[in-house]
Amino acid sequence: MPEAASAAAPTRATIGDSEFDRDTALTARAPGVYDIDLSAGWTIINAVNGGYLLAVLGRALADTLPHTDPFTISAHYLTASQPGPAVVRTETVRTGRTLSTGQASLLQYDEEGREVERIRVLASYGDLDALPDDVRTTAAPPAIPPLQECFGPQDGPSPVPGSSAITDRLMIKLDPATLGWALGAPSGRGEMRAWFGLADGRDADPLSLLLAVDALPPTAFEIGLKGWVPTVELTVHVRSRPAPGPLRVSITTRNLAGGFLEEDAEVWDSSDRLVAQSRQLARVRLG
Amino acid sequence: MPEAASAAAPTRATIGDSEFDRDTALTARAPGVYDIDLSAGWTIINAVNGGYLLAVLGRALADTLPHTDPFTISAHYLTASQPGPAVVRTETVRTGRTLSTGQASLLQYDEEGREVERIRVLASYGDLDALPDDVRTTAAPPAIPPLQECFGPQDGPSPVPGSSAITDRLMIKLDPATLGWALGAPSGRGEMRAWFGLADGRDADPLSLLLAVDALPPTAFEIGLKGWVPTVELTVHVRSRPAPGPLRVSITTRNLAGGFLEEDAEVWDSSDRLVAQSRQLARVRLG
Numbered sequence: 312m313p314e315a316a317s318a319a320a321p322t323r324a325t326i327g328d329s330e331f332d333r334d335t336a337l338t339a340r341a342p343g344v345y346d347i348d349l350s351a352g353w354t355i356i357n358a359v360n361g362g363y364l365l366a367v368l369g370r371a372l373a374d375t376l377p378h379t380d381p382f383t384i385s386a387h388y389l390t391a392s393q394p395g396p397a398v399v400r401t402e403t404v405r406t407g408r409t410l411s412t413g414q415a416s417l418l419q420y421d422e423e424g425r426e427v428e429r430i431r432v433l434a435s436y437g438d439l440d441a442l443p444d445d446v447r448t449t450a451a452p453p454a455i456p457p458l459q460e461c462f463g464p465q466d467g468p469s470p471v472p473g474s475s476a477i478t479d480r481l482m483i484k485l486d487p488a489t490l491g492w493a494l495g496a497p498s499g500r501g502e503m504r505a506w507f508g509l510a511d512g513r514d515a516d517p518l519s520l521l522l523a524v525d526a527l528p529p530t531a532f533e534i535g536l537k538g539w540v541p542t543v544e545l546t547v548h549v550r551s552r553p554a555p556g557p558l559r560v561s562i563t564t565r566n567l568a569g570g571f572l573e574e575d576a577e578v579w580d581s582s583d584r585l586v587a588q589s590r591q592l593a594r595v596r597l598g
Numbered sequence: 599m600p601e602a603a604s605a606a607a608p609t610r611a612t613i614g615d616s617e618f619d620r621d622t623a624l625t626a627r628a629p630g631v632y633d634i635d636l637s638a639g640w641t642i643i644n645a646v647n648g649g650y651l652l653a654v655l656g657r658a659l660a661d662t663l664p665h666t667d668p669f670t671i672s673a674h675y676l677t678a679s680q681p682g683p684a685v686v687r688t689e690t691v692r693t694g695r696t697l698s699t700g701q702a703s704l705l706q707y708d709e710e711g712r713e714v715e716r717i718r719v720l721a722s723y724g725d726l727d728a729l730p731d732d733v734r735t736t737a738a739p740p741a742i743p744p745l746q747e748c749f750g751p752q753d754g755p756s757p758v759p760g761s762s763a764i765t766d767r768l769m770i771k772l773d774p775a776t777l778g779w780a781l782g783a784p785s786g787r788g789e790m791r792a793w794f795g796l797a798d799g800r801d802a803d804p805l806s807l808l809l810a811v812d813a814l815p816p817t818a819f820e821i822g823l824k825g826w827v828p829t830v831e832l833t834v835h836v837r838s839r840p841a842p843g844p845l846r847v848s849i850t851t852r853n854l855a856g857g858f859l860e861e862d863a864e865v866w867d868s869s870d871r872l873v874a875q876s877r878q879l880a881r882v883r884l885g
Binding site: 385404428439446447449500544548550565570584585588590 | 715730731737821853872
């Protein structure tokens with residue numbers, strides 16, 4: 312009775328068979344050239360989420376390079392992506408024994424059908440499973456209350472401002488201490504912390520970590536700013552393959568100045584391992 | 599009596615007329631193609647310093663792009679550079695009103711005269727002087743004792759291990775609290791702090807900030823490791839044009855794991871402004 316059993320318990324998606332995997336799947340047109348239809352399921356207001364786009368580019372590079380895990384990936388965001396057809400072009404820059412480096416561009420088409428570049432990426436890939444086990448970290452996991460004491464877009468009396476299609480794809484439960492902005496009382500501190508997962512239950516892997524670092528509300532909201540905070544550049548270091556289970560994401564902004572700010576993210580897995588670090592430079596549209 | 603006056607007081611180099619400016623000067627061979635002789639004056643042991651190399655690439659992009667200040671520059675280090683002839687090739691990726699994005703590669707030649715790529719860079723440039731004056735930072739300058747209470751390679755009874763040609767070009771005075779490694783008693787904390795300048799007195803500018811973030815001894819020394827810590831990737835955000843006077847550089851490592859570590863640098867100017875933030879991913883050669 313497999314069907315009855317599956318109807319009784321909600322089916323958890325798996326790595327390779329989930330919304331995230333389907334929506335980052337690429338079709339190879341030629342060596343180093345991939346077609347994809349960017350899903351409207353990962354939009355915030357009308358913009359396609361930058362972390363989802365980075366995962367698309369990261370997946371293309373994993374296919375192109377001899378190594379499959381992004382160790383460090385740097386993306387410069389050029390123009391705003393739209394849901395719909397896109398092409399990814401990759402280039403192998405160097406292959407080495409333990410690391411290989413590649414470049415990728417995401418392009419879409421203007422009204423005349425000309426390619427317009429959306430994002431350009433440089434990345435060095437390796438094999439996370441081949442790393443030694445040594446951990447000599449002084450970093451500690453963020454203090455976030457238990458998941459059931461945190462709040463997501465579905466928990467409020469009214470939707471969290473800025474909610475959009477992507478909220479249906481993600482499990483985000485924000486630490487109440489960084490939720491003041493949603494209640495009209497931002498803390499003034501540039502911090503955002505949350506439990507994070509994919510809504511269909513798919514566990515995290517190195518590619519979905521590229522999404523995790525850019526999926527929380529902007530820290531600028533807790534500083535008291537409103538409006539859009541477009542990413543100029545985002546670099547992610549994947550430091551370990553994440554264990555199954557929900558992630559904790561902590562984002563900090565220390566320096567809002569001259570119309571720009573940095574967002575530093577840490578991602579921790581269920582075994583208390585720091586699995587990713589990221590930093591982005593974003594513009595502040597002062598509202 | 600200008601000559602007598604200049605003999606009496608040491609001449610301070612100026613932006614545009616200094617060792618750093620001469621050693622980062624490029625000769626345009628064609629649009630987007632530049633020749634340079636990488637100076638042996640910026641080597642540590644036998645390796646050319648990665649920050650000096652980033653400044654060379656940054657200068658080429660400032661010449662290529664319509665904007666002159668690196669806002670965010672990401673470098674992936676592919677192979678070890680050597681003093682001697684090199685070529686820089688640049689490409690304009692996108693030009694916009696407030697930001698433009700470019701790519702650059704540094705290449706040298708193997709025994710057969712074939713080009714070997716050393717570093718590839720993506721960067722977004724703007725105009726620091728056009729930014730609004732707002733500063734809403736929670737970051738505070740590092741607590742470093744006064745310059746005369748800090749120590750450089752010239753101050754010890756024996757040269758600091760690893761000293762090399764670059765130490766003659768730099769004014770680095772390390773906070774005694776992060777100097778334990780040089781005395782055989784590392785603190786165990788991944789921290790390095792110093793006053794920083796160019797030895798000939800040239801003041802800092804956005805290009806020399808690219809050098810400043812990668813010029814201190816590795817934080818790994820204070821964690822108790824010895825040996826080389828080669829950079830895989832380095833991203834620098836320049837947030838403000840530095841005021842004249844010495845800089846303070848603070849570098850922190852939180853996560854040494856799996857044979858890699860991150861180094862986060864902050865650079866503060868004499869007016870207590872956070873002028874640059876950087877992060878690099880480096881390999882640890884466990885000694």
